Amino acid sequence: MDNLGEIGTTEEQIELMDVATNFCRDKSPMDKVRALIEDDLGYDPQVWKEIGELGWLAIAIPEKHDGVGLSMAEVVPIAEQMGRNLMNTPFGSTTIAAQALLTGGNEAQQAAWLPKIAAGGAATMALSEDGGDWDLSNITCSGKQDGDNVVLSGKKQLVRWADSAELIIASIKVDADVRFAVIERSAVPEGALRRESIIDETARSFELTLDGVTIPADALFDAGRTRETIEKVELAAGLIHAAEMCGGSQAVIDYTLEYLKTRKQFDKIIGSFQALKHPTVDNYVEYEKARTHLYSAAHSWGEQGRGEVAVRMAAAQAHSSYSRAADRSIQFHGGFGFTHDCDAQLHRRKAIFDGALIGDAAYQRSKLAGLLFD
Incomplete structure (x- = not known):
């Protein structure tokens, strides 16, 4: 943490990191992570209640909506520690939904939902469809005006924690x-949610069938703020997932080091072999780069232009670092590494899923190229 002060780490970030480090470590030991894989809900509701009581969901919500009045920058250390301990809850999806409301929602929508989120209510975004396109405007789900209502149709996929959410914000096309x-959530009919089988077994994801779902016309966001909302959702998701992946990178490197320091081969600790030492050092350097990019992005959050560049740099480096560190760990563990019992497997799967949600390292770099060189 020492080097992060040079890029503007706030006192609030440091305090939150101290609390989050202890909380996530204590509440999400690996045996519990593995036990929750078999649980339908996928997380401990008591832990989720405590997260709400700690005020973490209120951090980036203005005080007038019962929030703390800070920014996404202060959410970063919490998401980082959650990723480090594979603590998967609706925290990320709820925080992104709150940012969407703050950007595109009208005063009535914000007043109705932001205090509920700040108090611990879960929310999520329904953005992805069959095409798997990371362009959030390339969608087919639609809404048709019917008097004072809008009748929805189509299917959304990868709707995280939808069964727990009180609020779902879906992208649709109207005219x-x-x-x-x-x-x-009460407007979603029984049978409209179908749990999906996804590669990250610590998360929960659903297909949402919108056919026949009816909402009031005033439940639509402001038409003039769609572009701004899409941009904010992309940046909020990029920052949160970059934080989770940085934390995951640290955890999987620590896990690998423990193995390299204890496993013997040919009467030698295998960590003494250059073929294992050098890639491990490379992984650590890549992790440090990712973490520096992450806190630089947090520091630049909200700055026009610069903020997007910083977030996409952080997302690209975090995904690359996490994927590589987990992959090397699997390889270094030999035959055991290819079994489900190896913890590096869980990290590798999470890296793949996070990349699927926000765009992998190659995609983030392609977007960066457009920002930097157009």
Whole structure:
């Protein structure tokens, strides 16, 4: 943490990191992580209640909506420690939904939902469809005006924690224009949610069938703020997932080092072999680069232009670092590494899923190229 002060780490970030480090370590030991894989809900509801009581969901919500009044920068150390301990809860999806509301929602929508989120209510975004396109405006789900209501149709995929969410914000097209629809969980009919089998077994994801779901016309976001909302959602998701992946990188490197310091081959500790030492050092250097990019992005959050560049740099480096560190760990563990019992497997799967949600390192770099060289 020492080197991070040079790029503007706030006192609030440092305090939150201290609390989050202890909380996530204590509440999410690996045996519990593995036990929750078999649990339908996928997380401990008591831990989620405690997260709400700690005020973590209120951090980036303005005080007028019962929030703490800080920014996404202060969410970063919490998401980082959650990733480090594979603590998967609706925290990330809820925080992104709150940012969407703050950007595109009207005063009534914000007043109705932001205090609920700040108090610990879960929310999520429904953005992905069959095409798997990371362009959030390339969608087919639609809404048709019917008097004072809008009737929705189509299917959304990779809707994280949808069964726990009180609020789902879905992207749809109304008269060929992309809009965001505020859908109360109670408006989703029974059978409209189908749990998906995803590579990250510590997460929960659902397909959402919108056919026949009816919402009031005033449940749509402001049509004039769609572009701004898409941009904010992309940046919020990029920052949170970059933080989770940085934490995961640290954890999987620590896990690998422990193995290299204890496993013997030919009467030697295998960590003494150059073929294992050098890649491990490389992984650590890549992790440090990712973490520096992460806190630089947190520091630049909200700055026009510079903020997006910093977030995409952080997301690209974090995904690359996490994927590589987990992959090397699997290789170094030999035959055991290719079994489900190896913890590096869980990290490798999470790296793949995070990349699927926000765009992998190659995609983030392609977006960066456009920002830097156009």
